[in-house]
Each structure stands twice: as structure tokens, then as C-alpha cells.
Amino acid sequence: MAISLADIKKLRDMTSAGMMDCKKALEEAAGEFKRAVEILREKGKSTLAKRGENETTQGAVLSRVNGGKAILVCLGCETDFVAATPDFKALSGSIADAAIAAFPATAEELKAVKLADGYSIEEDITNQAGKTGEKHVLAFYGALEAPFVSEYVHFNGKLGAIVSFSKEVPAEIARGIAMQVASMNPVAVDAASVPAEVLESEKTVAIQKTKDEQVQKSVDNALKKAGINPAHVDSEDHIESNTAKGWLTAEQAKQAREIIAKVSAEKAANLPEQMIQNIAAGRVQKFFKENTLEQQEYQMGDGKTAVKDVLAAADKDAKILAFYRFSLTDE
Numbered sequence: 390m391a392i393s394l395a396d397i398k399k400l401r402d403m404t405s406a407g408m409m410d411c412k413k414a415l416e417e418a419a420g421e422f423k424r425a426v427e428i429l430r431e432k433g434k435s436t437l438a439k440r441g442e443n444e445t446t447q448g449a450v451l452s453r454v455n456g457g458k459a460i461l462v463c464l465g466c467e468t469d470f471v472a473a474t475p476d477f478k479a480l481s482g483s484i485a486d487a488a489i490a491a492f493p494a495t496a497e498e499l500k501a502v503k504l505a506d507g508y509s510i511e512e513d514i515t516n517q518a519g520k521t522g523e524k525h526v527l528a529f530y531g532a533l534e535a536p537f538v539s540e541y542v543h544f545n546g547k548l549g550a551i552v553s554f555s556k557e558v559p560a561e562i563a564r565g566i567a568m569q570v571a572s573m574n575p576v577a578v579d580a581a582s583v584p585a586e587v588l589e590s591e592k593t594v595a596i597q598k599t600k601d602e603q604v605q606k607s608v609d610n611a612l613k614k615a616g617i618n619p620a621h622v623d624s625e626d627h628i629e630s631n632t633a634k635g636w637l638t639a640e641q642a643k644q645a646r647e648i649i650a651k652v653s654a655e656k657a658a659n660l661p662e663q664m665i666q667n668i669a670a671g672r673v674q675k676f677f678k679e680n681t682l683e684q685q686e687y688q689m690g691d692g693k694t695a696v697k698d699v700l701a702a703a704d705k706d707a708k709i710l711a712f713y714r715f716s717l718t719d720e
Contacts, residue, residue: 392416410520445526447472448717449481450549452540453489459538459551460488461713462499464514465528471521472546480517484510488530496530531713539563541571547717555708562703565689566682569696570712574719575682578709579697583681588673595672599665600657607656611648617641622649682709 392415397408399422411425418424445465449472452461464481466472483504493499500511508516510527518525535553541564542549550570554563569575577583609619621631622645631637637645678684683697690699700707 392420396420396422445524445528446717447547448528449478449546450529450542450715450717451481451485451546452542452549452551453485454538454540454551455489457535457538458489458492459533459540459553460485460492461529461531461540461549461551461715462488462527463529463549463715463717465526465717466521467523471523474521476517476520480513483513484527488532492532492534493530494532496527499530500527528717529715531715533711533713535710537563539567541567543571548715550712550714552712553710555710556704556706558700558707559703562700565687566696566700566709567712569685569688570682570714571716572688573682573685574714574716575685575712576680577682578711579681579683580677583677591673591676592669595669595676596665598672599668600660603660603665604653604656608649608652611652612645615644615648617645617648622646682712 392412396415397411414425414428415422417428445467447467447469448463448465450461450463452459462481462485464477464484466477471477484499487502487504487510488499491499491502493502500509500514502510504510504513506513514525514527531551533551533553535555537554537557538551539554539560540549540551548571550567552563552567552570576587612619612622617637620627621636622628622642628637628642628645632639632642678695683695685696686692687694687696687699696709700709
């Protein structure tokens, strides 16, 4: 059947799909608008399926605050060109507005929330993918509720954070701490809340690094006593290349290999366990200082005072409860 230009424009106004896509959908639907809309949405699903492995490293990170509630959400896409379009920005804003209004607990629950057009967020994301030909995803959603909350989204719209507090704190400090979360990417609020698997991994790395350093120190001392520069024999490649350059004789290369093998084995078998544990514990404490929000140095101040001390100076009874952070640019 013949499809009129007026009908094509009407479907375009309803869906924002391209003119040719609208024409093809109306032809397939024999002029029935409801079916044509569904065909366009199915096209969106097909786009998502075809581009399923593509990375969505562009998009929009948005936050919303309403009283003691805060949300952080990201609609992701493949290119900055699509992310900059009015339709993408409008959908991102609608999702953020719907999230703070409905305040669902999870991303899956958020996808089911209806928008003003009568379709769910998941359906509208699918439709947007069909219009652009790019993969679109609800890349992140986090919600916090507490006596006081704060938010921050970087000016480029690709990085944001929300933070909850036990009570109201000065707005400047609250926003500064949200900026701290965004910029410094802490793993937890404090040492006690570091995930068990992260802490166990850090302890394992700290112990092994300490052992390796102690063994290497003994090897270096033995090499120096033998008149061999440790820097010339710190790897097999260096031994071979430095021998070829004449910096090591064949005898020195052989001697270095023997020293390294012998001293390494002996030292590894006789490491003082308590000393290793003490040094490793110090490394873990350094990890806490650099990677937990309360112990990090506050970047919006003098860069020398811990976040917890900045907060205590503003209100000694205030505590940071939780935070969410998301970045499209993190590797």
C-alpha cells in the first residue's frame, strides 16, 4: 500500500526514528501505527543484538538529589557523537528524573520504570538504539538514602559520585568529599569496610613483595662482594647483552648466575617471618591511607589533611556512610 508523507512524519514525531525507517515500518505494518512502532522497537533490539560486543565508552553520567535521597545513573553509548545528540541527552535526563522520583533499589528495577511516553526505560533505551544504530545500555545505577546526601558530576558528564552522611554537614565540605570520591576513586569508606577479597589480595601482594625485596637485597650484597654490578645482571637478558658489550666477562656472567641462584634459594628458605609480617602490615596500612576515603588526603584542601579530619573539623559527630562512583573513562 502507498504510505503518505503525512503518515511518515506522524510516525517520526511519535518515535523520532529516521524518515526511511518510518516509511519501511509503515509499509511492513500495512499502515498500522501501533504495529509500526513495535517494528521500530524490534529494530532497536536487533541493533543491540548485532552490536552486543561493542564497547559503550561514551554516554552521560547524571546525578539527582531529593532531600535525603540521591541517585547516580549512566546511559552508555558507543560514540561521543551520539552522546551529544538532543535525543540522547533528553533520554538520559528522563531516566535520571524517573530514578529519583521512583527511587528503585536496583538497576533492573529502574529499567522497568515507566517514562512519560508510557514505555519503560528499558524499552526507550532499545528504541534509542534502533534510531541511532548504536548499542545503548544502562551502564550504571546507584541509590543512597541517609540523613544527608551530596553529589558531584564532572563537567564533561563522564564521571560522577554521590555520598551519604550520618547528618547534615556544610555544603562545601559535602560537595568536596563527593569530588574527592570522583577524583581519587577510593575502594571503601574506611579500612573496616574494604571488601574482604580486596584486603586479602593486598595482604598477599604485600607479603610477596616484602619477601622479594629481602631476597633481592641479599643477592645484591653478595654480587657487590664479588665485584659484580647488580644492575648488570638483574635479568638474563641483561646478563647476555652486557656480556656481548664487554661489560661482563664470561666468567663473571657464570659467577653472577651461580650467586643469584644460590643466595636466592638460601635467603628465601630463611626469611624472618615476623619481620616479613611487620613490613607487610605497614604496606597494608599505606594501602588504607591511599585507597580508603576517610584516610585519603583531602584534595580540595591543603592536600595534607585526611578527609576524616576535615569532616571532623566541620562537625565532630558527622560520619560518611557510603558512596557510589562511576566513570565512563576508567579502564
